[in-house]
Amino acid sequence: MTRRSPSGAAVLRSDTTDAITRAVLETLAEVGIGRLSMEAVAKRAGVGKSALYRRWPSKTAMVIAVLSDFSVELAATPDTGSLRDDIRESVEALRLWLDHPLFSRILPDLVAESGRNPELAELHTRMIGVPRRERAAEIFARARDRGEIAEGTDIELAMDLLAGPVYWRSAVRAQPVDAAYLDSVSDAIVALVTPGSHRDDEIDARAR
Amino acid sequence: MTRRSPSGAAVLRSDTTDAITRAVLETLAEVGIGRLSMEAVAKRAGVGKSALYRRWPSKTAMVIAVLSDFSVELAATPDTGSLRDDIRESVEALRLWLDHPLFSRILPDLVAESGRNPELAELHTRMIGVPRRERAAEIFARARDRGEIAEGTDIELAMDLLAGPVYWRSAVRAQPVDAAYLDSVSDAIVALVTPGSHRDDEIDARAR
Numbered sequence: 265m266t267r268r269s270p271s272g273a274a275v276l277r278s279d280t281t282d283a284i285t286r287a288v289l290e291t292l293a294e295v296g297i298g299r300l301s302m303e304a305v306a307k308r309a310g311v312g313k314s315a316l317y318r319r320w321p322s323k324t325a326m327v328i329a330v331l332s333d334f335s336v337e338l339a340a341t342p343d344t345g346s347l348r349d350d351i352r353e354s355v356e357a358l359r360l361w362l363d364h365p366l367f368s369r370i371l372p373d374l375v376a377e378s379g380r381n382p383e384l385a386e387l388h389t390r391m392i393g394v395p396r397r398e399r400a401a402e403i404f405a406r407a408r409d410r411g412e413i414a415e416g417t418d419i420e421l422a423m424d425l426l427a428g429p430v431y432w433r434s435a436v437r438a439q440p441v442d443a444a445y446l447d448s449v450s451d452a453i454v455a456l457v458t459p460g461s462h463r464d465d466e467i468d469a470r471a472r
Numbered sequence: 473m474t475r476r477s478p479s480g481a482a483v484l485r486s487d488t489t490d491a492i493t494r495a496v497l498e499t500l501a502e503v504g505i506g507r508l509s510m511e512a513v514a515k516r517a518g519v520g521k522s523a524l525y526r527r528w529p530s531k532t533a534m535v536i537a538v539l540s541d542f543s544v545e546l547a548a549t550p551d552t553g554s555l556r557d558d559i560r561e562s563v564e565a566l567r568l569w570l571d572h573p574l575f576s577r578i579l580p581d582l583v584a585e586s587g588r589n590p591e592l593a594e595l596h597t598r599m600i601g602v603p604r605r606e607r608a609a610e611i612f613a614r615a616r617d618r619g620e621i622a623e624g625t626d627i628e629l630a631m632d633l634l635a636g637p638v639y640w641r642s643a644v645r646a647q648p649v650d651a652a653y654l655d656s657v658s659d660a661i662v663a664l665v666t667p668g669s670h671r672d673d674e675i676d677a678r679a680r
Contacts (some may be wrong), residue, residue, distance in 0.1 A: 369587045376580035428636030
């Protein structure tokens with residue numbers, strides 16, 4: 265994976281914003297969204313609460329903005345010219361996101377809180393889920409343009425098959441996700457979406 | 473899906489145990505493991521705290537015992553004679569488990585708390601994850617005995633590909649999991665593990 269140089273927005277970000285961002289991530293990992301207080305974040309960042317409210321109108325807005333910046337930046341959009349290599353880079357980036365020392369404790373908590381809080385769920389989907397998924401969709405769109413993808417392939421399912429097992433294994437089963445596992449997931453996705461492999465079987469099965 | 477008649481253990485279970493079980497599930501769904509108190513469960517079940525401590529030594533033991541009974545009972549072990557039909561019944565049972573009105577709010581919270589509490593994580597794996605996975609493994613073992621599974625198939629990966637996307641879609645993405653989706657997941661797993669589809673491509677890809 266190549267590391268991109270910082271974007272304009274990142275360069276312009278002030279030291280204060282960086283300190284707040286880190287404080288939000290550390291506090292979320294420690295206590296979760298439910299118990300996070302603006303006081304605790306301000307204290308950890310070494311700023312006043314007013315510095316937080318100047319940037320965001322509420323705790324939920326602050327949490328989602330910080331998690332969205334963090335998460336969308338980490339979504340890979342490789343363009344290697346090969347679907348298999350693009351998928352392999354994507355699942356590696358996914359693993360780095362899910363296994364991040366702070367974020368690995370934050371996402372399961374965000375998922376749990378979203379189940380209880382519809383406003384948070386809607387923001388979570390709109391600010392994190394959708395933009396990350398759009399990046400993954402680009403990989404499949406380019407592969408389709410190159411003729412690498414079978415007619416009638418369900419790209420929505422392919423994207424769930426890419427992300428789901430890695431999250432299931434890492435966060436739910438608490439099992440290690442190593443390079444061999446990511447290779448196997450990548451190979452499975454490619455086999456499913458590539459023409460001439462098994463699509464006839466699948467169409468038969470659907471017609472039953 | 474056929475509903476099994478109650479097992480011997482279920483028949484012997486007292487009304488009190490049933491009331492406690494329901495109180496634990498309802499309280500977990502409402503406030504989560506972190507904020508669940510023995511007092512609240514006892515009050516909701518209409519029993520004294522001593523009734524809880526006679527059954528379980530601690531809050532964690534109580535929560536895991538209740539969730540294990542609930543979750544392992546709901547794991548399907550269909551034996552239709554066809555891998556595709558067995559998988560389809562399994563993902564249907566998985567959906568019923570994940571979308572259960574109470575449990576859909578409990579599992580994400582259990583996952584989040586397990587990330588912070590290694591004792592809970594170990595119990596969660598041992599009492600829920602492992603026994604459910606053993607049931608899923610039986611389906612693949614029988615299919616292998618019938619010659620339905622390709623040589624060298626990675627059954628561990630197949631089980632993650634079965635459960636992961638359904639959890640990802642239902643709990644993390646908060647999107648509906650309908651019958652057509654479960655059909656597609658089932659077809660994808662069958663295509664991946666069935667001989668003569670694409671295994672040669674995959675072996676080539678792994679040799680790279």
